[in-house]
Amino acid sequence: MTIGIIVAMLSELACIKDLLTDCREESNEGAIFYIGKRGNHTLILTQSGIGKVCSATRTLNMIYHYHPDCILNTGVAGGIDISTQVFDIVTGKEIVYHDVWCGEENEPGQIPEYPARFYSDPELLEKALSLQTSTRIYSGLICSGDQFITNRKELDKIKATFPNGLAVDMESASIAHVCYMNKIPFLSFRIISDTPGIEDHTTQYNRFWEEAPQKSFEIIKQLIDIL
Template identity: 35%
Template sequence: MLRIGVIGPSEKEIAEFINKITEKKQIEHAMLKFYSGIYGEIEVVSVVCGVCKVNASIATQVLIDKFDVTHIILIGVAGALSSQLEVGDIVISSEVAYHDVASGILTEYHPWMEDIYFKADGKLIELSMEAASSLVATSKFYTGRIITGETFITHKEREYLVQQFNPLCVDMESASVAHTCYVNRIPFVVIRSMSDNADEKSSEQFKINAETAAQNSIKVVEGLIIKLSLSLV
């Protein structure tokens, strides 16, 4: 059985995907609306989780416990930290980490990780890259590290985060989705489009660019789901 959970932090980051689900049923859990149905020929369950780490974790756990999803994909927008990234470019996660959680918390306590990085699923990364490469668009795609914390980044913080983590981009949900998938042994991948440059203007840029930039991550997840279904035939 293949059942894909697709999460977006806000409606503007995922509504277009939800609208394409057929045989759609809406079910509420934990004050969240989950939309189950079919995309292509694959069972999917999608949700607008809300912004921030705890909201994303709640939605992820409900997808696992109540809907028995086999894979989880987080989509949406993010702030670019790498100088090579431009607005609209796509980042596919190779691994994900918190930038606002002390490293020992995850290695010395539950879930006793070897390091602070949650590794995305290799097959999902591969198929996401194939889906991204087949898009006819001016935007580019990259695979690499994503970091998560609950704040818009200032210029001074940006320099520190680049030195400390060498990430491609930053957001407010990816690490918590990855963390929840890790302890439940559920394969995951994150697909983010760049909405801003993660600096003192990021909040303003996000409001202007988020909906347009999100279209790219939606296109990639649609291609990924089709390729995942074909890979299992």
């Protein structure tokens, strides 16, 4: 199986790159891809950059050049529900744009002619939830938009519109959207790095990276091994 893996940030790339053996670097249309093996799988890893445009463009580039059988989006997300804790993993059973509004005839987050919400592939989701680990893994709604969510007012606005939202990021929905258009199975697999809206939220986020997040990122290794 050829598995595409997309992360947004250099710090996330560093955590995932160790998964690849016999790794080589390729450039396509100015985009860098790392191609390697893990067991019987070929892995295609890339850092998209932050936000919807960067992630959508890189996803399409990956699909056209490498034809993956599925795409995994991993990295960090902010927890926006009292049930989420730092180092938990939230898999996006549903993914929505929290910053899209196209009029009363569409649901919040819905772009006309496309679903109001995108969904991770059911088989990939089931396998992710079946992992045996001390880390909490659960599924729910991930909300994506081109905003850093840093204060209570921003968080409350998202929760008022999407009360079931568990996590917020800047890429899952756009990657899911491109995969939907190209009929590629997709899974969002996000590690909670911080909980926006709390006092001294920035310190919490920075501390996450100081406390060896490699342990959490290694869970994606377990997922790949059972695909």
